[in-house]
Amino acid sequence: MARYIIEFLVKTHILKGVLNMLDYAIEVNDLRKEFQVKKKNEHFWKRKNKEKEIFVAVDNINFDVKKGEIFGFLGPNGAGKTTTIKMISTLLRPTSGTILVNGENVVENPIKALTNIGTVLAGERSTYWKLTGRENLEYFAAMHGITGKKAKEKTDYLLKRLELDKRADETVEKYSTGMKQRVALAKALIAEPNILILDEPTSGLDPQSARNLREIILEIKEEGRTIFLTTHYMEEADQLSDRIGIIDHGKIIALDTPQNLKNNLNKTNIINLELNNWTKDVLEEIKTIPAIENVTSKFNENTQNFEVKVHVSNGSETISNLITSTISSGIKIINFRVEEPTLEDVFINLTGKSLRE
Known part of the structure; x- marks a missing residue:
């Protein structure tokens, strides 16, 4: 039973x-x-017969x-x-x-x-x-x-x-x-x-x-x-x-x-560069290199240098192109290191930006 x-x-x-x-x-x-979107300075009588604009938050x-x-x-x-x-x-x-x-x-x-x-x-x-x-x-x-x-x-x-x-x-x-x-x-x-x-x-x-x-x-x-x-x-x-x-x-x-x-990023190389300068033109040029997946940057107030993180999918050849492209732009590489993926890298890989952006 x-x-x-x-x-x-x-x-x-x-x-x-x-x-x-x-x-x-x-x-x-x-x-x-869902939230109804309300446009600034739009009077309620103008919205009355309009189709409601909806923003989906979740x-x-x-x-x-x-x-x-x-x-x-x-x-x-x-x-x-x-x-x-x-x-x-x-x-x-x-x-x-x-x-x-x-x-x-x-x-x-x-x-x-x-x-x-x-x-x-x-x-x-x-x-x-x-x-x-x-x-x-x-x-x-x-x-x-x-x-x-x-x-x-x-x-x-x-x-x-x-x-x-x-x-x-x-x-x-x-x-x-x-x-x-x-x-x-x-x-x-x-x-x-x-x-x-x-x-x-x-x-x-x-x-x-x-x-x-x-x-x-x-x-x-x-x-x-x-x-x-x-x-x-x-x-x-x-x-x-x-x-x-x-x-x-x-x-x-x-x-x-x-x-x-983090294990899901095992095939991705994480390159950290410390640079004396960083411009939008250099960013756009680096993004054209094959196998460059994500690029994020921030300015370090303490060192007065730029910290640039690059995700690379096919290893040494792309890393070489990255270094060459950076130097040819007149930017000095102060520090360079390859790191194990972190949770921040997972987040960047999934969303295209760092958590604190």
Whole structure:
């Protein structure tokens, strides 16, 4: 009898759905978000009879986030990354598709879904700067129905864990950027959510503060929590993420472990040049060389030189042509090296630009 029941559940996909709920913290299926484009200085009566112009920010994407993993979600500006995050955290309603958070549909049961999520969103002041660190945590604990002795214990624990206890009774406006970010993280943890959404958590932090926060993120993962992470730092994504999804123009264009993504570039040589000058004409000339796949550049303020990264698909012959073409343009090569592919190279190969452009 049990065998027939299982067969029925498998055939009707009920069992698969139950198993997915056990395995996945976040399930995104055919998710789409459209916005109506409004032109500046165009009066509403002129738009009345016109066909609506629609911008698709997120274009029918699908991905799952496994329970207990750090899922890195990367994309250039305007790719649909922030829109996706806001839909998962119930701040935006999808045009179509579904999002399940621990099995709860965020559209049908937003309150239940939110009980599973703690958020630290980039660019938003998520704490009250005129309150102390302690008062902030006590306030947000009360918002989650946590009061009295339990609230005090949770507040004291988080203040100590995030090394805020010595200045807990100073107003947040007096804190450094790193301390403010730790208060925001403590606020997200106060209700002990299963899932944390961290949107560029180390943005604007000095190297030491960023390193400390990354260590805390790894500790939180070790507790069994799921972390949905966005970042503008490729090294950070590589270091922290179990899997990475890359979104561009509203579509998921890659989804795998960091190592597998890098392994896909094994046949590509990564050439780094340090040059005393760089012009658009030289760029266009280099792009005409066969087997040159991508070229990116940036000016280094410290060295006052240009750093140029070139992806080459067929090795030594193309490298020789690259050097010859650069020198013949009157540009001095200060440094030259061939490197192993990084996650940044994967991103450039997929999108044609670096993450921070």
